[in-house]
Amino acid sequence: MPRAATTTDAFNAIAEPRRREIIDVLRGGRAHAVGELVKRLRIPQPTVSKHLGVLRRVGIVSVSRHGQRRMYRLNAEELKPVHDWVKIYERFWTHQLDRIKERAERKATERTADKG
Amino acid sequence: MPRAATTTDAFNAIAEPRRREIIDVLRGGRAHAVGELVKRLRIPQPTVSKHLGVLRRVGIVSVSRHGQRRMYRLNAEELKPVHDWVKIYERFWTHQLDRIKERAERKATERTADKG
DNA sequence: CGATTATATTCCCATATGGGAATATGTCAA
DNA sequence: TTGACATATTCCCATATGGGAATATAATCG
Known part of the structure; x- marks a missing residue:
């Protein structure tokens, strides 16, 4: 058996420091577009999207479309x-x-x- | 880059449920021998030893020899x-x-x- | 329509994992 | 010394990872 998937639960999801950074930015309660996170954290866009994907599958964040952007919002209860x-x-x-x-x-x- | 090693920090170490179980058993403050943990958790001895190894490298537990046994104690501050x-x-x-x-x-x- | 912007996805790869099985190490007791 | 016990280590393997690069998808604008 390999290591449990990062999407298994919150424990695995937050083990990655950049995912914690993303969560921290989303802490204010306001939804953020992917591009905002990219700028704030200076992490390449595909990397941010992938990390957001993990967080979403675990339920830690949720997405909503707003025109061209996808707005990510924190679901802190999952923590x-x-x-x-x-x-x-x-x-x-x-x-x-x-x-x-x-x-x-x-x-x-x-x-x-x-x-x- | 692969996933960060489990021994990188406490976040990575506690992602594994069995390691959390071990920590929970050690919670009382009393040191436990490996065999005690094996019995309590019904996990094979080598598996327990390996998990204890990870926890020790992160500093979450510390060991002391007592005759034939190794007594593991919790260092909760690492959490x-x-x-x-x-x-x-x-x-x-x-x-x-x-x-x-x-x-x-x-x-x-x-x-x-x-x-x- | 084509061009631009925003985001997601795919492909690639080196790497650490956790478990099982077997074995090694270490310690005590007779 | 030999044997029993306690624990650690090694070898094996299927698997998911995070990042980079490139590309796909999708929406907006002119």
């Missing part, structure tokens, strides 16, 4: 699974107070560990 | 870049009140857009 997963680890690098919770929870976990 | 990036999008799927902030910020962004 929620990534946030949900990584958020759990937030406490590992945040402040003092959370460390207490962390330790307490670890104890509880160890107590119930290796039951299966 | 912070992922959290930092995705956290910005949290407001897109959270409650009502944040939507106000969102709209306000969008207006401000649009005002200063396309200056470069």
Whole structure:
């Protein structure tokens, strides 16, 4: 089995830095034409189109035709699974107070560990 | 250019679901032997070892020898870049009140857009 | 119509992948 | 030493990748 396709899910899609850059530009909520992204990011047009294709298949962006242009808009909710997963680890690098919770929870976990 | 190596950064490393599972098991803070992970996740030992190798090269886990076993421990801080990036999008799927902030910020962004 | 602009698609290629199977390495115990 | 156990490594392969270059598609304009 090779590596999972980039279009498998958000995790795979955002692994590519240029796709994250595209997402960042689209963050404002406003739809952007491909040409705008090309200019902003200084990435060749076919490359941008391909990356947008991946993001679209995953559902992270959606397109609409507007005359000659295709307007891409962010569907940020598709990033929620990534946030949900990584958020759990937030406490590992945040402040003092959370460390207490962390330790307490670890104890509880160890107590119930290796039951299966 | 092929896809970036899985060992490039945390984004690439966590794209693989089994590696996320491993991280999840290590979440308690306690170090785990490879064999424990094999049993818990029902994944062949060589596969687990390879995934641990990737995670180790990225710095997400660290190893220590303890007799015959190698104990793997989570270094969750390495996940912070992922959290930092995705956290910005949290407001897109959270409650009502944040939507106000969102709209306000969008207006401000649009005002200063396309200056470069 | 033809020309221009905007975007997508195709073709090419070097490359890393994840899994399976087999094997190597390392460590303990008798 | 031998054998059992724990883990890592190697070899194999089908496959998707991202980029470059070239080209196709599609819409607008004159």
